[in-house]
Amino acid sequence: MTPTAQGSGGPLLLGIDLGTASSKGVLTTAEGVVVATAVRDRPRSMSRPRPSWAEVDADAVWWADVVSISRELVAAAGEAPVAAVCVSGVGPCLVLCDEHDHPVRPAVLYGIDMRAEVEIEELTDELGREQILRRCGKTLSSQAVGPKLEWVAKHEPEVFARARRWFGSSSYVVRRLSGAYVQDHHTASQCDPLYDVHAFGWAQPWADRVVRHLELPRLVWPSEVVGTVTADAADATGLPVGTPVCAGTVDAWAESFSAGVRAPGDLMIMYGSTLFLVQALERPLADPVLWTTTGIDPGSWTLAAGMATAGLLTAWVRDLVGVPDFAALAREAAAVPAGSDGLLVLPYFAGERTPVFDPRARGVVAGLTLDHTRAHLARAVYEGVAYGVRQILELVAAGEAPARRVVAVGGGTQSRLWPQIVSDVTGQVQVVPAVTIGASHGSALMAAIGVGLVPPGTSWVAEGADVVPDPRNRETYDELYAAYLELYPAVKPVLGTLSRIQERSADRSTAARA
Numbered sequence: 001m002t003p004t005a006q007g008s009g010g011p012l013l014l015g016i017d018l019g020t021a022s023s024k025g026v027l028t029t030a031e032g033v034v035v036a037t038a039v040r041d042r043p044r045s046m047s048r049p050r051p052s053w054a055e056v057d058a059d060a061v062w063w064a065d066v067v068s069i070s071r072e073l074v075a076a077a078g079e080a081p082v083a084a085v086c087v088s089g090v091g092p093c094l095v096l097c098d099e100h101d102h103p104v105r106p107a108v109l110y111g112i113d114m115r116a117e118v119e120i121e122e123l124t125d126e127l128g129r130e131q132i133l134r135r136c137g138k139t140l141s142s143q144a145v146g147p148k149l150e151w152v153a154k155h156e157p158e159v160f161a162r163a164r165r166w167f168g169s170s171s172y173v174v175r176r177l178s179g180a181y182v183q184d185h186h187t188a189s190q191c192d193p194l195y196d197v198h199a200f201g202w203a204q205p206w207a208d209r210v211v212r213h214l215e216l217p218r219l220v221w222p223s224e225v226v227g228t229v230t231a232d233a234a235d236a237t238g239l240p241v242g243t244p245v246c247a248g249t250v251d252a253w254a255e256s257f258s259a260g261v262r263a264p265g266d267l268m269i270m271y272g273s274t275l276f277l278v279q280a281l282e283r284p285l286a287d288p289v290l291w292t293t294t295g296i297d298p299g300s301w302t303l304a305a306g307m308a309t310a311g312l313l314t315a316w317v318r319d320l321v322g323v324p325d326f327a328a329l330a331r332e333a334a335a336v337p338a339g340s341d342g343l344l345v346l347p348y349f350a351g352e353r354t355p356v357f358d359p360r361a362r363g364v365v366a367g368l369t370l371d372h373t374r375a376h377l378a379r380a381v382y383e384g385v386a387y388g389v390r391q392i393l394e395l396v397a398a399g400e401a402p403a404r405r406v407v408a409v410g411g412g413t414q415s416r417l418w419p420q421i422v423s424d425v426t427g428q429v430q431v432v433p434a435v436t437i438g439a440s441h442g443s444a445l446m447a448a449i450g451v452g453l454v455p456p457g458t459s460w461v462a463e464g465a466d467v468v469p470d471p472r473n474r475e476t477y478d479e480l481y482a483a484y485l486e487l488y489p490a491v492k493p494v495l496g497t498l499s500r501i502q503e504r505s506a507d508r509s510t511a512a513r514a
Helices: 058-077 117-127 129-136 146-155 157-162 169-178 206-211 231-237 251-258 311-321 326-334 374-398 417-426 439-450 471-513
Strands: 012-018 022-028 034-041 082-089 095-097 165-167 182-184 218-220 225-228 244-246 266-271 275-281 291-294 301-307 344-346 364-366 405-409
Touching: 012 058, 012 169, 012 251, 012 439, 022 058, 022 439, 034 058, 058 082, 058 169, 058 231, 082 169, 082 251, 082 439, 095 169, 117 129, 117 146, 146 157, 146 206, 165 169, 169 182, 169 225, 169 231, 169 244, 244 439, 251 266, 251 275, 251 301, 251 405, 251 439, 266 417, 275 374, 301 374, 311 326, 311 374, 326 374, 326 417, 344 374, 344 471, 364 471, 374 417, 374 471, 417 471
Parallel strands: 012 082, 082 244, 182 218, 266 405
Antiparallel strands: 012 022, 022 034, 095 165, 225 244, 266 275, 275 301, 291 301, 344 364
16 A cells, blocks of 8 residues: 555655566655655566567556556545656667557567667668767667667568557657657667757658658657646546646666766666666767767766666576575575675676677576585676676776766665675775665656756755775675676677577477467
């Protein structure tokens, strides 16, 4: 049960976040005080029809979660008015819809879906790698939406022909709530090569070339009010007709907004199903292995990087070894010495994004002996992700905009162990906010800004404790990090072979089920 908001004394903001394994909603005051929450766990909502694919049913999962969470929180609001609603979600994703806004196929997810390997190469050859980097702020990778549009057009031409509009997770919900056909600037800036990060607009003629007959949505900033709740949406969600709807954005950026990562040099590490880093910039960069995007605040930019697995990998270990929950997993891992007695994990269990951008990369557990236990494997997984974070932070530090302040957020911070391992491996102090609510809280703040309840520069973050590196572990982690850097290049050809065998096995299984 959630507490009711009756007697809160003012209008409330509804923020919802659509995650990979769960969706969360918060009802807040204009001061950011949370008066009610709602969670919908969907640990198996993501479908993986093939090893490198990742899909979700946008209607049965995302819209259903918005409906359910909205109804619960509207009831919790009681007589208090809901001043606005804003939704963030996993992304960038691709939801293709027909003229009636019905999805014509499952939504293709963000960088964890690596199906468009060939289309990335073809678009890069056609448009030019350097030209894409200069104009879009990054090269094409599995994170980009453009190659996935190409993939559907090439491999599912009848499906693509039925489509009339395309959305991300949050913009699909905005359409269902208000009828507005928009894309927020940040999400658009991850739809490479469709968006120009310097001009804050669609990159013509590239955008028309990639979307073909599909309509291009109107560009808006994430906190902008784009419409109001329609009668049909009101019937579904319980929100009053006419409630303002803000654009929203990708979950990691909504979370960085919630964490107060807005001044140049601020950097967020988000410990979620995947691991994401977002840093505020003074100006756009053109780094070949990091992503420059627009930010949440109008006219702002960010630098970003993402690993394909983090919480997804710890969940895999938890289920594999039969540990009841994440807290128990962390307790067992904490009892193992730093370095896991020489066990090393390459965390590429779903391919990898930054910095290798290899859809055929696979996970490796190196150094196993008969003396290693499930606790060793658990700690080695935490450490493997930490080595990936160090690799990314070193790339950031070598560039034009090194981080000056690092904030740690996300579900992985609920236990002190994982952030402590990351600080020990990287040598980086991390600030963990006193209250970590997440992207839904950032969405509520955007809603408050959008309807003018608070000024645009408002922050709701409460600073918490610092996670400080333990110097006693530095030598061990330096040695293992050097081995980590050597491991992937050494096994890359073998991993490529194994990924192709896995794809053939998946094809045979699909054919057998048919």
